Amino acid sequence: MRKKEYLHHYLSWMTFCLVFSMNAQNTISYEISQLPAATISKNNVEFKDSLDNSTNLPIVVIKGKEVGNTLTILAGVHGYEYPPIIAVQEFLKEIEPEKLKGNLIVIPIANKASFYGRSPFKNPQDEVNLNNAFPGKLDGTVTERIAHYITQNIIPISDVFLDIHGGDASEDLIPFVCYYNNEAKSKATANAKLLSESSGFPNVVSYPYNIKDNEPAKYAFKQAVQDGKIGISFEAGALGNVQEEAVRLNKNGIYQVLKQLEMYPSEIDLPKKLVKYNNQAYIKVPVTGILYSELRAGDTVYKGQVVGHITNEYGEVLKKIRTPETGTILYKIGTPPVNQGETLMCIGIPLE
Known part of the structure; x- marks a missing residue:
């Protein structure tokens, strides 16, 4: 069928x-x-x-x-x-x-x-x-x-x-x-x-x-x-x-x-290629502070890579952030303020 x-x-x-x-x-x-x-x-x-x-x-x-x-x-x-x-x-x-x-x-x-x-x-x-x-x-x-x-x-x-x-x-x-x-x-x-x-x-x-x-x-x-x-x-x-x-x-x-669902006609073109992600890795915010990262959603990251750092209000670095897996950033915090425990980044691991 x-x-x-x-x-x-x-x-x-x-x-x-x-x-x-x-x-x-x-x-x-x-x-x-x-x-x-x-x-x-x-x-x-x-x-x-x-x-x-x-x-x-x-x-x-x-x-x-x-x-x-x-x-x-x-x-x-x-x-x-x-x-x-x-x-x-x-x-x-x-x-x-x-x-x-x-x-x-x-x-x-x-x-x-x-x-x-x-x-x-x-x-x-x-x-x-x-x-x-x-x-x-x-x-x-x-x-x-x-x-x-x-x-x-x-x-x-x-x-x-x-x-x-x-x-x-x-x-x-x-x-x-x-x-x-x-x-x-x-x-x-x-x-x-x-x-x-x-x-x-x-x-x-x-x-x-x-x-x-x-x-x-x-x-x-x-x-x-x-x-x-x-x-x-x-x-x-x-x-x-x-x-x-x-x-x-x-x-x-x-x-x-x-x-x-055969409910309504449509003639929209579909993408020629699909990227499938069956696994995800998450980075949690380790400490409340100000996020610095040049990366954006869609960027590829590699296991162990430094993807940003967090400072306090005086600009002093509190923590460097490393990625736990290799993959694509599906979503991330895109503004400076971050709070401990929030999801900082979700990394999608493509299905090979």
Whole structure:
């Protein structure tokens, strides 16, 4: 059986199972069932916590002309990651429901307080990182309640879950698509790999899946993977800026995923060569201080190489940084301030 046929049969089986597992109180599920074919619906889900913080979650539901799979697109988990947000804005202006087979659930900005507050990583209302909050809490802070809502209401009715990120205010990175190698759910993993390699991203990263089913997933698309869904994530854009190339890559990636799922036509050219990374090495910040490094994301580094140093506020060198492995810098801290324990650099080790 060809890869695309395998993916189609697997998703058909997933859709069959979901019909019998939907909760009657699931408002998004109900919304989809009530919408006429080829329709776009815009929704706002309100959240308020015991600290009097309040926010809302914008959700766009697009029902295609024909019955098919359900793809969820999540952007703005980190509100300072602008290229994914702008890419989704453009996509929503372009999508034609009459050409769509199946359903789209689109969350264009998951963390509105972070976005409008220009706050990297955390929601400034409760100081919680949404991408560290899954599966969330029904009675938690507003951020934890958003995570709980997505876990309970969005992921269960999704066949494929696409989580789109970019470089936050301090992050320099190369564009890549990633998936988790969840050996316990081999069918979903195989299809996540197929979608990743067909997404149009030149770099494909496989992360190890090392949590149990009863452990917090923390990350949005890792929660989807834990729940047995096909989950992938895009990373494009750097240092809290809107780069046109990153916007284009994110948007084209959405179209490519839709094409592979046979949900929407696309004629976008794919890269001629894919670089695959199945292992990673991490450098943690050894001491709080000021980072000096001439290296950028995408540079090749070699085991034992000095990749930078950290000084105190007087410019005195506190620590030299050496790399533990040979590989490519997938992402790194790209601004001077660093705090002990943070991930300074992630080195991808190419698959030979």
